[in-house]
Amino acid sequence: MQFLFQIIAAYVITITASILVEAPKALLFKTGFCGTIGYAVYLLLLESLSAPLATLLACMAMSAIGQIFARWFKAPVTIFYIPSFFTLVPGAAIYQTAFHFIQGDNEVMAHYFIQALLTAGAIALGVYLVDSLLEIYFNIKRKVGRNAHE
Amino acid sequence: MQTKYKKYADVAALAGRIMLESHAESYRVEDTVRRILQLSGANITEVVSTTTGLYMTLDDSDPQITPITQVRRITERGNHLRKIYHVNNISRDLASGAITIEQAKERLEFIDDSEYTAYSKDLAIILMVIAFVILLGGNWMEALISVIAGLIVAFSRIGRDWSGMNQFMYGIFSTSITAFIIPMVVSYSKMPVSSDIIIISALMPLYPGTAFMNGIRDALKGDYNSGLARIADALVIAVSLAIGVAIGLFLSKGVIG
Numbered sequence: 001m002q003f004l005f006q007i008i009a010a011y012v013i014t015i016t017a018s019i020l021v022e023a024p025k026a027l028l029f030k031t032g033f034c035g036t037i038g039y040a041v042y043l044l045l046l047e048s049l050s051a052p053l054a055t056l057l058a059c060m061a062m063s064a065i066g067q068i069f070a071r072w073f074k075a076p077v078t079i080f081y082i083p084s085f086f087t088l089v090p091g092a093a094i095y096q097t098a099f100h101f102i103q104g105d106n107e108v109m110a111h112y113f114i115q116a117l118l119t120a121g122a123i124a125l126g127v128y129l130v131d132s133l134l135e136i137y138f139n140i141k142r143k144v145g146r147n148a149h150e
Numbered sequence: 151m152q153t154k155y156k157k158y159a160d161v162a163a164l165a166g167r168i169m170l171e172s173h174a175e176s177y178r179v180e181d182t183v184r185r186i187l188q189l190s191g192a193n194i195t196e197v198v199s200t201t202t203g204l205y206m207t208l209d210d211s212d213p214q215i216t217p218i219t220q221v222r223r224i225t226e227r228g229n230h231l232r233k234i235y236h237v238n239n240i241s242r243d244l245a246s247g248a249i250t251i252e253q254a255k256e257r258l259e260f261i262d263d264s265e266y267t268a269y270s271k272d273l274a275i276i277l278m279v280i281a282f283v284i285l286l287g288g289n290w291m292e293a294l295i296s297v298i299a300g301l302i303v304a305f306s307r308i309g310r311d312w313s314g315m316n317q318f319m320y321g322i323f324s325t326s327i328t329a330f331i332i333p334m335v336v337s338y339s340k341m342p343v344s345s346d347i348i349i350i351s352a353l354m355p356l357y358p359g360t361a362f363m364n365g366i367r368d369a370l371k372g373d374y375n376s377g378l379a380r381i382a383d384a385l386v387i388a389v390s391l392a393i394g395v396a397i398g399l400f401l402s403k404g405v406i407g
Contacts, residue, residue: 002287009285013354016278021229021360024236025265039285076178076238079231082363086278087285089357094388095350098395102403124366131370 003043010039010087017083027079034069035084038062042088052118055088059126062088067134081127090119152216158190159208159218161244161255165237166197166204167222168261172230175364176200176376182241189244189251201227201379229360236261272307275355276300282351292343295335299352302328317383321356321390322397328352329398337406353391358384 014035018028042058049057066080093116100109166183179199187195187208194209194217202224209217237258244254279300283293306324309315315323329349336345362384369377 006285006287009281012281013278013285016274016281017355017359018231019266019274020271020278020355021231022233022264022266023231025232027235074239074242075235076174076231078175078178078360078363078367079235081367082231082359085363086354086357086359089354089359091282091350091353091357092286094392095346095353095395098392099346099399101392102396102399120362123362127363127366128370131367 006043007036007040011036013087014083017086018079021082023079023083024075027073027075030069030073031080031083034062034065034080035087037065038084039087051115052122055119055122056126058088059085059123060130063127063130067130085123088119088123090116093119155190155192155208155210155215155218157251157255158187159206159220161251161258162186162206162208163204163220163222164255164258165241166199166206167224168233168258169237170199170201170204170222170224171227172233173227173360173364174234175367175371176373177368177371178234179204182237185245186241186254199376201376230264232265233261272304275304275307278355279303279351282354283347286347286350288347288351289343291341292347295332295339295341295343296348296351298335299328299332299348302331303352303355317358317387318390321387322394324356325353325391325394326398326401329395330402331398333399333402334405349395353395356387356391358387361387 011032015028015032017035018031023031038058038061041061042054045054045057062084063081066077066084069075069080070077093112096112097109097116100106100112162183165186166179169179169182176199180197183197183199183204183206184195187197187206190208192208192210192215194207194211196209197204197206199205204222204224205219206221207217207219209215240249240254240257243249244251249257276297277300279296280293283296288296303324306320306327309323310320332348332352333345336343336348361380365377365380365384367377368374368380371377
């Protein structure tokens with residue numbers, strides 16, 4: 001039940017984030033699916049993996065879906081990327097960093113600060129990996145195609 | 151011949167300016183502008199784009215042709231993914247020969263109005279805050295109080311437009327008000343709710359998602375100049391949110407005691 005609510009919330013978040021960055025109206029509801037599927041992957045993986053690792057894999061899923069959607073609907077891939085990643089932002093970690101800074105609890109603060117950096121890094125790495133692998137794939141595909149042509 | 155090249159250069163510069171003003175990645179801007187310039191048939195096309203400017207030259211090895219160089223300084227930027235999408239479509243149509251260069255110019259000039267009103271954005275902010283409370287596992291009472299947090303963030307947007315404050319000050323301003331008011335509301339309501347989840351959710355609409363994502367993607371394409379500038383931009387805004395929360399919590403602690 002909790003899971004279902006969270007999935008619906010992820011869909012609402014992705015769509016509202018699309019409105020905030022003024023994504024084209026025609027693609028709003030399609031963008032929602034990219035964020036929702038990615039977040040579902042995150043929630044399912046969180047049961048067995050640590051948070052940064054689950055974030056990394058969820059990001060790779062989101063990027064892959066975003067790339068597929070971008071080719072399918074003939075739109076720049078950032079339209080699907082930017083709103084989808086709002087659900088994985090390390091907001092709680094940044095808040096806890098500030099909160100424990102006020103409390104004067106430096107050790108706990110450092111813990112949350114590192115967690116925020118790790119999550120942000122995981123998002124970056126996820127996008128990086130999928131985009132690079134895709135570039136390699138298209139490069140090889142073009143070369144193989146050319147050789148077959150000759 | 152010269153006027154024909156001028157026409158292509160103008161359209162390319164216009165397309166590049168619209169994209170840069172809409173927070174497009176630098177590599178995407180360079181790619182689109184170069185594609186449009188190459189359609190003119192001249193064989194030397196050079197495009198450089200940073201976050202604040204666009205520089206392009208259209209030239210030919212034929213000595214009869216005078217090179218055309220255009221520079222665009224970008225001063226105002228905002229999140230308009232819609233415009234990037236439309237420019238992308240126009241450039242695609244132009245490349246496939248579906249529209250002429252004059253039609254492309256007309257369509258580019260026509261893009262400049264927004265599909266979303268300011269109120270629909272405020273509504274989106276409030277909905278997003280409520281959705282984040284549910285996503286982070288809050289109960290229905292927390293979701294109810296988060297409407298107040300959403301309203302504060304939406305109203306502080308109006309405050310920004312009115313006072314013309316920059317991104318850094320806006321981050322501190324909106325989060326400090328939220329982190330100041332929400333703990334007081336929670337403590338006076340005497341309900342068993344935690345203010346943490348509500349404040350975290352209220353921060354979410356303010357995160358610099360576009361700057362972070364574009365920074366990563368520009369750095370990925372080897373454009374570290376734009377990439378690091380955008381990532382630094384995102385970091386500064388994230389720091390401003392943390393500072394705002396710290397100020398707000400400190401003040402509310404003093405009031406509640």
